[in-house]
Amino acid sequence: MELRRAWLFLTLLGCTHAESPAMYGAISSPNYPQGYPNQVQESWEISVPKGFGITLNFIHLDIEPSENCEYDSVQVMIGEEVGLTLCGRRFDGFSGEPLPEQLFPSNTLRIRFTSDFSNEERYTGFSVIYTAVDLDECKEPLGAECSHFCHNYIGGYFCSCQPGYFLHLDNHTCGVHCSENLFTDLRGQISSPGFPQSYPENSLCEYKVRLVPGYQVLLAFQPKDFDVEEDPSGSCLYDSLIIQAAGKTFGPYCGKTAPPRIESGSNEVDIIFQTDSGGDNKGWTLEYSEAAIPCDHHHLFEHSLLDPQKVKYVFKDSVTVTCEEGYELATMPANQQSFQSTCQGDGTWSRLDLKCQPVDCGPPSGIDNGHVAFSQTTYGAQATYSCVSEYYQLILPGSADDTLRCSSDGLWVSKDGGQDLPKCTAVCGVYNPSQTVDGKIFKGKPANLGQFPWMVAFLEPKRGAGALISDRWILTAAHVVQGVEEPVMYAGIIDLRGRKHQKPLIAKRVILHPQYLQDNPDTKKDFNNDIALVQLCNKVELGVNVAPICVAGSDEGMFPTVGKIGYVAGWGKTESRERSPLLLYTKVPLSQAEKCQELAVEQKFSFTPNMLCAGDNTGHDSCSGDSGGPLMFLDTKNDRRMYTAGIISWGLGCGHYGVYTKVENYLGWIKETMENAEMEESGERSGYTCG
Numbered sequence: 001m002e003l004r005r006a007w008l009f010l011t012l013l014g015c016t017h018a019e020s021p022a023m024y025g026a027i028s029s030p031n032y033p034q035g036y037p038n039q040v041q042e043s044w045e046i047s048v049p050k051g052f053g054i055t056l057n058f059i060h061l062d063i064e065p066s067e068n069c070e071y072d073s074v075q076v077m078i079g080e081e082v083g084l085t086l087c088g089r090r091f092d093g094f095s096g097e098p099l100p101e102q103l104f105p106s107n108t109l110r111i112r113f114t115s116d117f118s119n120e121e122r123y124t125g126f127s128v129i130y131t132a133v134d135l136d137e138c139k140e141p142l143g144a145e146c147s148h149f150c151h152n153y154i155g156g157y158f159c160s161c162q163p164g165y166f167l168h169l170d171n172h173t174c175g176v177h178c179s180e181n182l183f184t185d186l187r188g189q190i191s192s193p194g195f196p197q198s199y200p201e202n203s204l205c206e207y208k209v210r211l212v213p214g215y216q217v218l219l220a221f222q223p224k225d226f227d228v229e230e231d232p233s234g235s236c237l238y239d240s241l242i243i244q245a246a247g248k249t250f251g252p253y254c255g256k257t258a259p260p261r262i263e264s265g266s267n268e269v270d271i272i273f274q275t276d277s278g279g280d281n282k283g284w285t286l287e288y289s290e291a292a293i294p295c296d297h298h299h300l301f302e303h304s305l306l307d308p309q310k311v312k313y314v315f316k317d318s319v320t321v322t323c324e325e326g327y328e329l330a331t332m333p334a335n336q337q338s339f340q341s342t343c344q345g346d347g348t349w350s351r352l353d354l355k356c357q358p359v360d361c362g363p364p365s366g367i368d369n370g371h372v373a374f375s376q377t378t379y380g381a382q383a384t385y386s387c388v389s390e391y392y393q394l395i396l397p398g399s400a401d402d403t404l405r406c407s408s409d410g411l412w413v414s415k416d417g418g419q420d421l422p423k424c425t426a427v428c429g430v431y432n433p434s435q436t437v438d439g440k441i442f443k444g445k446p447a448n449l450g451q452f453p454w455m456v457a458f459l460e461p462k463r464g465a466g467a468l469i470s471d472r473w474i475l476t477a478a479h480v481v482q483g484v485e486e487p488v489m490y491a492g493i494i495d496l497r498g499r500k501h502q503k504p505l506i507a508k509r510v511i512l513h514p515q516y517l518q519d520n521p522d523t524k525k526d527f528n529n530d531i532a533l534v535q536l537c538n539k540v541e542l543g544v545n546v547a548p549i550c551v552a553g554s555d556e557g558m559f560p561t562v563g564k565i566g567y568v569a570g571w572g573k574t575e576s577r578e579r580s581p582l583l584l585y586t587k588v589p590l591s592q593a594e595k596c597q598e599l600a601v602e603q604k605f606s607f608t609p610n611m612l613c614a615g616d617n618t619g620h621d622s623c624s625g626d627s628g629g630p631l632m633f634l635d636t637k638n639d640r641r642m643y644t645a646g647i648i649s650w651g652l653g654c655g656h657y658g659v660y661t662k663v664e665n666y667l668g669w670i671k672e673t674m675e676n677a678e679m680e681e682s683g684e685r686s687g688y689t690c691g
């Protein structure tokens, strides 16, 4: 029994009849009007042409009744939804109420009949007539969405619009034509459609303002007359007004607050007004006008100056452009200082390919024995000078500064605008007090290397000495170098026996004091003006063993007084030997002139005011072969500096008083001679070789 029931279920399940579209038709249950079989599940698809609904008229219904029709039933399905479920006995002649006609607003339906396993009373099923009926889509519940008017016809509907509106392509919404608005006058008024009446819905209105290039469109809204439908978020999602100009967008605007005055910056402006389906708002009105487009920079480019100067420059304005101080025009002929530029229609200046670039002073000049430090060479850059070592000091002749600045003229200048360069001059008289000075020359004591680093030994053709007073000049006695062009000299040495390891100094010129020459043309009868300078071909490299001595009278503490102890040094005669291979030195006091005047009378030489007298009767003295060497004193203002006050010149024998050339009297001649020689030298042709 169970098996049979299952077989039946399987054989009857899913039986569906599809009816092709028809205006009417009839469907009845299996075996109708006989009793319907058990275990039936049968469906009929019915369809009528599009635009129609379906009425169902159950002329016969005799289906086993049950609660909620759960045993047997006939159902009307609209898609997947159950539209109606029927069971029981309901037709004329029986006790049940006849069924009223049922209208379904769909052009397809499915009728589904289901019976369970028992039909004890032989219920006869159902019979239904279906008919296509016209639907009125314009009425509820269908309520077609026409924005203005809806018209029903048999099998369909259509929408239409009020006069002045057109039907959009969706066939439902009405809008107005409002996009062919072109404004080319220099000023005018633009308003939303129908203003001051409500503007239309579902419209996209575009207004184009087109002025000649060089003029921008200005927009001024009427503040009291602005009313555009606003959504609750205030983002203008319902209706919106947008202004577009030269890639810029102003807005969207909506609500009751008018947009501010708009300077569009362009001669071409689009006003776009978009509305949705709802709302009842007045819209907007604006006046547009024109203004010449301004050129937005007061400066064309960095560091430029414009003439004439104005608060605002507009289209067609022309200016003369120059550069700020310290800047010059790039990519121009060198002598061109300015150019003309014009404010163009698009708000930019012409000739922006040019620029003001800083003046370049080029690398600053180097100085002898010095360094110059700089990071840039353009206007305002700084160059700082320093000397190569502590044996040189920076001196600032004339207007010079240790730091120069690149000026707007392209020159390196000092604070007061001068172009003098600082100089590195040898630090003079550096005296190391750790080296004790005590002993004798005639009755002298050997000096240490570096103790008197200015000492120069003159070996050929005459034995003598000199003192470096700069890195290129030696001060000596005239009688040592008279008639000598190329004296053989050594510096930085104390033991002459080691001189083969040393390079001799090479003289460029020997300059005797002119007065000495005059008084002593051939034979020396007088030692007045016994002073000479030797200029070297090359600068000596200064260091701990080679350094110049300061010159008497060149600073405050460099004027010796009688009784002050001085020092003499040399490779000359000693009490026991004709020549000393070692540099010897001794102390001698500065003595009263009378002591030497007595000698002079004996020697029949004169002791002049150009001479100093030094020594005593203790035997400490300079002697022959020491001539030309310095009579040295410590600076009274700075006991770490030594200066030469005298040049060993002559005497009556050795071991008591000696006569020295009074250097102080020749300070002017020394400076002038050195400067003249160096000036002359700077004029010499290049490639000049010395020595």
Ligand code: 4AZ
Binding pocket: 621, 622, 623, 624, 625, 626, 627, 648, 649, 650, 651, 652, 653, 654, 655, 656, 657, 658, 659
């Ligand atoms: C000389 O004949 C000489 N005692 C130098 C100096 C002195 C004497 C002689 C001083 O060169």
